[in-house]
Amino acid sequence: MQARARDRWFAALLLLWGAFAVASIWLRPLWPVDETRYASVAWEMWRRGDFLVPYINGEPYSHKPPLLFWLMHLGWAVFGVTDWWPRLVAPLCALGVLALQQRLARRLWPNDADSGALAPWVLCGTLLFAAMATLTMFDLLLALCVMIGMIGVVRAAHGEHRVGWLWLGAGIGLGVLAKGPVILLHLLPVALAAPWWAPAARTAPARWYASVAAAVLLGAAIALAWALPAGYFGGEAYRRAIFWGQTAGRVSESFAHRAPVWYYLPLLPVILFPWLVWPALWRGLRAGSFSVRDPGNRFLIAWLALTLVAFSLVSGKQVKYLVPLLPAFALLAGNALARMPAPARRREMLLPACGFLALPALFAYARANPAAFAFPPWASELPLWPAAALALALPVLVWLGRRSTVVQARALAFAVCGAFIVIGAGIVPAIAVYADPRPAAAHLADLQRRGTPLAHLGKYHAQYNFVGRLEQSIEILDNPELAPWVAAHPAGQVIVVERNRHAGGERRPEYETPFRGAWIQLWRGEALLLERGAAR
Known part of the structure; x- marks a missing residue:
């Protein structure tokens, strides 16, 4: 009965997620300049009949590999060239991440279904994930490739060596085709730290590291199957750009987004809102039933900590670079919440509930004083009802404070997704009039x-x-x-x-x-x- 109820709630979450995606596709255009640029690259490849070398406005486009563009072509081959298909790719990648996250949870805790039950709610209710879920960009596609690779690492650690390393190699290869060698920064740290979290790596470290190297070579072979012919047909400048620009050239390019080492730390409460400001999560992490000795928890801690440190040490920083880390956080947080030793406390919902007031308050102030935020004058024409609707989250969430932790977690996830639907229905159409190319x-x-x-x-x-x-x-x-x-x-x-x-x-x-x-x-x-x- 409990499993059946859990499935019904998960179906409700998927329906809400679908409504969120449909609202985004229906109510807004492709946003300039990133979404329109990537759709234009796919369009020019399609128009030329050249699916090997990406082009933009008549010139080879070396800044991104072709996997996202190929996915756009796949939909156009089935449905014809439409505006809605490129915008559907990111939500479909998000659903793929959710599915693989659940698969990974079953691998980490095969005998404990409760440990991963809340993870999809935490992920869908995380501010950064919800914000990126409908944007036609590369980060959710990269997150999907990271999930493929991580499942491979865990399967190899559980004794499924051949299949596990094939999954890791596929994740690396597809990740390079999605966004370049940055996939290695996501996958290699946790694989190299396996002796800390995986008994198999401790007992046979030489075999483990040799297998990791073989998986990297497999991933390189997958990427080179595209890069070598693309470099040949794209010309010398394009060849130099994809082989140099996608590796060492990224180091110099990162200076365009240079930020200090600590850049991400003060942003984490916003990126991971509402979970980091919810005291129940911290109570769950401190609970005696949540053990750092658990191999699954250790795997997730290594994934989160090492990758965050790696991205903090890289000079170029953008918040969206952390999107592939969000499934790890959701799994760890979901496991901690599932092991709460005591009922939820009513006052614990007050802080995240107040957080939902920040956006309508900021919006109302910006609408009244657009010049204070350097907004254009038409910002004063935006409707006020979305701010009022968002403010309703406060009393509802406080009232739910008397319910169980599971109910509260679901309510927070619904609130975040609902907030984006309200913004999409009330604010985005008003903005789109002035941002539609x-x-x-x-x-x-x-x-x-x-x-x-x-x-x-x-x-x-x-x-x-x-x-x-x-x-x-x-x-x-x-x-x-x-x-x-x-x-x-x-x-x-x-x-x-x-x-x-x-x-x-x-x-x-x-x-x-x-x-x-x-x-x-x-x-x-x-x-x-x-x-x-x-x-x-």
């Missing part, structure tokens, strides 16, 4: 069909290529290149992004629309030259 992209596509040459002045991230289904690339110009391009293309038009709306006058842009706190303007080349000359 589709109207401008449709105008550009119409010009291309009429044979009008197009150029973009300044940095361009291909944000119009996929959403407008552009068939030709847009030339990218620096300021000194503008006059020669206009001379060569007298009928051409130039895209410009300006901070302020055009004030009017003798010369006006052919097209103008608000976009992300700025204005997209489309000018005839000669008019733009005259306008810029007059501005000087």
